[in-house]
Amino acid sequence: MKKPKIKTMEELSVAIGVSRPTLSRYFQSPDSVRGSTAKKIQLGLERVEYVPNFFATRLNRKSTGMIGVIIPYLNDLFFTKLLESIEMAAMDAGYTVITQCSHSDRAIEARAAETFMSMNVDGTLVVPLGNRSDLVVHQRLQSRLPFVLVDSRPATMLEVDFVGTDHKQSTGLITKYLCRVGKPPIFLAMPRVNFNAMEREKAYMDCITALGHKPVVIGTDLVEDQWYFEAHGEAVLNDFFARGQFTDRSILCVNDRVAIGALRAASRHGLVPGRGAKGGLRIAGHDDYPLCPFTTPALTTVAQDFEAIGKAAVSRLIEVINNEDTDDTPRIQLFDGVLKLRESA
């Protein structure tokens, strides 16, 4: 038997036999009506096809129950892992997550911020695009809504709540490991458009210098479309390998996607990086991209704790939304990286 379709609260009030204001109170908070009335409404709702309007039931509350999330691009399993962890944590806390992706575009990122402000979301978690972000937009968003930066932060926004990885620790950890097992690594970087990439490059320089070695950084010039990391890693190393350079070195890549391209360049030149490699070529990455165990050879890297970062970001945001933190100092939470030793180094 098909249930009758109810479209408005007025129709619903007639169908159930409860006054319109009582019905409204029930949808805003079921505990605000008498127990017998609540029961009557529940039974009535089961007999009809009706969906209460998300916004109407929240119109008189202070909260929309929504958290807005901005991520820079979609086709990167690093961001999808982070987003998954954010969505699960927010769902557990009873929030609906609305995600807007910047698609590498400054104007789209700005529009996403506008959308969240106009939707009156309870708070926002923002992973900025990098130095192409319109920082004025982020500052405006931050001044209007509870706001936590995640994963990466501009030098001009160091006084804002932030959750991410301690790149000095994580990059230092793998740099020291590579120095222990072979020749001191060179650093395969990327164009300096991404705050984390710049932090890792600096962490490498500091660490390798402190260990008494000469830093060597390659790949800071744009070879291919800058966000296509694998193609960048392959193109840069391919040039060096073709000239016979670096075929016996340890190569630390700025992230695992660049390292996947680097592995591909090695394979094109008949080189197999890893412990037993002839000549001593080693390749390592950063992040623990989900595909690392399946590359040939499997990629040695330093893992970011996606899960902990996502959870901590949601939990901090909810604290700010609920005004639970009376202290005005920004809360900076940095998580350590963990070595993942596989075959490539």
Place this chain on the structure above:
Amino acid sequence: MKKPKIKTMEELSVAIGVSRPTLSRYFQSPDSVRGSTAKKIQLGLERVEYVPNFFATRLNRKSTGMIGVIIPYLNDLFFTKLLESIEMAAMDAGYTVITQCSHSDRAIEARAAETFMSMNVDGTLVVPLGNRSDLVVHQRLQSRLPFVLVDSRPATMLEVDFVGTDHKQSTGLITKYLCRVGKPPIFLAMPRVNFNAMEREKAYMDCITALGHKPVVIGTDLVEDQWYFEAHGEAVLNDFFARGQFTDRSILCVNDRVAIGALRAASRHGLVPGRGAKGGLRIAGHDDYPLCPFTTPALTTVAQDFEAIGKAAVSRLIEVINNEDTDDTPRIQLFDGVLKLRESA
């Protein structure tokens, strides 16, 4: 100089010197007020810090301007490519996309459908979880809102607008190619929980039988967590290779992620699939996952046209939203796959 912060339409009306009803009309449609008044409002808005409420400005319109999208999981570049194409097309058409991910969970998928109904989105694009989906929920969603299925469809929803790949054509194409260049392929499948996987398995059986060969399907039993495709492909082939089986065969994998696992199994056994391979091992996939050019060896596959599928889905949904299609027959749009010859087969 900091702009004064305006919170309500009343405050804004005073600040700009235009009546409240005129302001409302302007936000619902700028053309509905006189040109000189529109100009006055525009200049006024530039002098203050004000964001019109997304829902309030849409309250008297029939449309919320939102499209709801459900995808089954996030950590898969196939779905992120598809989602990117949907978001770009929807944005071009002036819609805001709200995406909810099912995270492989039937209850979360059902909740996403409820959210879209309660938000009164203008229409929904749904990529179902597979045979774990609660089909009653999808049917209810479809009866309430403009609805287009994308990528994969249940056998019970064949009479619904659908946009996806013609798996019979795409799988047939690569099956025939493999038969031309080497031994007839065996099919590395996955547990039968995913509609597309089942369609491809059937397409392989039909094609290989028509060509006069005996079909061989492996991997339909669950070895690892069923959605972790790479681990499934590696585990299944690893078992056969360890027994010396199939090391000289062509292996067609149900998708590229399974094929990436298959390549890994080959590499663990010192096998290099490809044209010049000793013994004749070949490995091919389906989809053209973005990482295919970077695997070792680079993966031969048949590409799905993510871009065309996303665009066609949005365009069909908008047609239904605008009642532009007076015909009642469901519109089924299937796109052809295209061979991508690389090294592995």
